[in-house]
Each structure stands twice: as C-alpha cells, then as structure tokens.
Amino acid sequence: MHHDTPYQPPLRSRATRSFAARSKSSVRGFLFAHLRAQDRPRQIIYESNLERRVLLTFLARRDLVDIWDQPTAIPFATSGGTLRHHTPDFLAFLDTGLRLAIAVKPQASVERLRFREELAQVRGAMSPAYADELLLVTDADLNDADVRNAELLHIARHTVDVDAIRTICTFLADLKGARTFAEVLEQSGLAERGWAALICAINAGEATIDPGRRIASQTLVYPRGVK
Template sequence: MSAVGQLVTTTGARRVVFQSMIELHAALRLFSDPSVETLIDQPPAITYTRNGRQHRHTFDFLAVLRSGERVAVACKASMRAELKDLAGFYRSIAHQIPRSFATRIVIFTELSFSKADIYNAGLLHDCRRDPVGEADAAVAACAGGLYGRTTLGAIVEATGLGGDGFRAAIRALGDRTLVPVQAGRWDYETRVAPPANREVAA
C-alpha cells in the first residue's frame, strides 16, 4: 500500500519521512528498538559498479545503533523483493558499500511485521509523546519490586494512576524495564515480568 507522510521523533522532535506503509511500519519498529539510537530517512546515496557501469542507490533508512554499528535499511513489498532478488542484489554489492556508511543491510517487507507488532510499536510511539513524570516513577517502583509474573493491569492498579499509569507501563515495556511474556497486542491483560536477569519466580 502506498502512503507518504512524516513521523515526528519523540526525542528532538525531528521529522522522519516515509513513502509507503512498509516504511512507516519499519520506522515504528526501529523507533521501538532500544538498541537504535538514531534513524535517518533517505540517507546519502551509495555508489557501486556493476557490469562496468557506475550506479547510485539510496536506502530507505540508515539506523545508527547505540553500539555504534550502522545498519542500512531497505523497505520493499515482498513480491517485488522476490521478483527483483533484492537480497541477491545487496549481497552482490555489499563489498562496495563503505563500512563508514553501513556494516549490515536489513530488508523489511510487509511479512516482517505481525499486526500485533505494528499495533504495539504505534502504541509505544504514541505513549512516548508524554513527558516522563509521576506515572513513570510509580511504574518503575512497581517493576523494581516485581518477582515473577503479573499483568499490566495489576501494575496500573498498583500505581492508582489509571490511564496515565497504563501509558507509563507501555513506556516501561519499550524501555525493557518490563518484559512481555506472551505474544499479542499490549493491553491490560498482557502478562509481564522483570528482565530475565531479575526474574526469580514464575
């Protein structure tokens, strides 16, 4: 599905342009990944030589990870990616891509995301628009004392902050302060646990 629009980052209020629904979903997924520090849309084109001729290619995004690694991101409909053998094309030119630009290439198609993935990434992006405050501190206190598993609803109830508590709990999931222990959309029934290195009881 074709779409053109902009996402505003929740830190720095920077505008990231997307040109398809796949790009939108990829951007939301990358924003939700705590290992991603910066997402650059339409990065500078790279130059490669094929069959004796020089060409230019522009990736859809460049993700800069907190580790310093730079990942080139391509977004394409699965049928077109398969028809054009996009993975084979990138393998054939990978050695010509400067390591200062990227050390890895990732291809996203519509098959890369479940409906729950898309919903959760969008919900997290929306909740991160709120300023961090009392609700986040309350959720952090609950998470810090959590051993074993509970539901988001139980955590929200413990904070006594209703919708604000729920939105803070979603941010805690995004920050990995809480970890979902089941697949599916995040809601009040979602079962969560502390990070694996803290969980001591089921």
C-alpha cells in the same frame, strides 16, 4: 505550570531526497521521534506503510541511538557495467557503534524484481565508512504484534508524564509475580493515566511481557528478568 525551557520546534528531516506528497500506490508521510543523538525531536519521513512499520520497530529498539531517513545514495555498477545509485530507506546507528543501512521492500517485489541480486551489487560497492551492514527488511520479517506494540510505544512517548513514570517504576520494582496490564494500572493507583508510563517502562526493561504478545488490558506483565 510554567516551564523555564522555551519551546523549540522539531528538527527537520535529514532526507537527501523528498517524495511526492500524493501517491495512488503507497502511503507516504512522516513522524516525529526524539532520539538519543538529538536534543529535541526530529521529523523522519517514510515512503510507504511498510517503511513506516519498519521505522516504528527500529524506534522501539533500546540500542538505537539515531536513524537517518533517505540517507546519501550509494553508487554501484550493475552486472552490465551501468552506473546506478541506491538510496537506502534508513541508516540506523546503534549504541554498539554498528551502522545498519536498511532497504525496505515488499517480499513479492523482492522476488519479482530480483532485488536481492541488486542489493548484492550495492553491498559489494558500499564503503565501510558508510555502514557496517546492508539489511533487507520485508513484510515477511515483521511480527504484527511487535509492530502494534511499537506503535503504542511511539504514542506513549509523546504523552507520558514524569510523575507517572516514577510511580510505575517503583511499583514494578516490587512486583513479585505476573499481573495483567489492568491489574498493574489499578494497583499502582494510576488507572488510565498509567498506560503510557507502563508501556515506556516495559520498553526500558523495568518489566517484561511474553514475546510476540500484543499489548492489551489482559496482557501479562512479569517482573524484570523473568521473561
């Protein structure tokens, strides 16, 4: 099949600082995501596996419009009067207009480094023009099933085809009761081809699953509005 639209490479990361490519203590890398604010996918970097997990959960949010990795640093003064700079890990833009600066840190490090005190100083110095809120997200805030589902969604978005989406949405519109993932795929006629479409449709609100339940072949799918 020939496409009229010529290939365009993904947009580069907007990060204001880069990271060392090799590290003995953390997983560093990047992914590509097509956000509503851009006309094609963009590279987004992360500096740890925890940051990757947090990023995936934000990318799965239906109200997310854009997310900026390693945005502009925020200058702030310590309690001793020393000028320092804090670079949030992400700056998320929601469709409500809300802007969320996000600091990601392991819970153990938060306690050991008294990180909440530092963030309080950063929050006090942050301009309202920069963000509406400064959030701390730790590993304790993440649900493993939600993160795994967000990862599956990220993969699905890169592999789904338009015809499968139409078919699965039509099937879900007529769904009267709960069905397992396997049953939906079989009864829709899509079989394995429908995995990505079903995951994307659920994220779009065409159907629901039990909150906190990991997506698998026996996961129950409910009609829209039931759960």
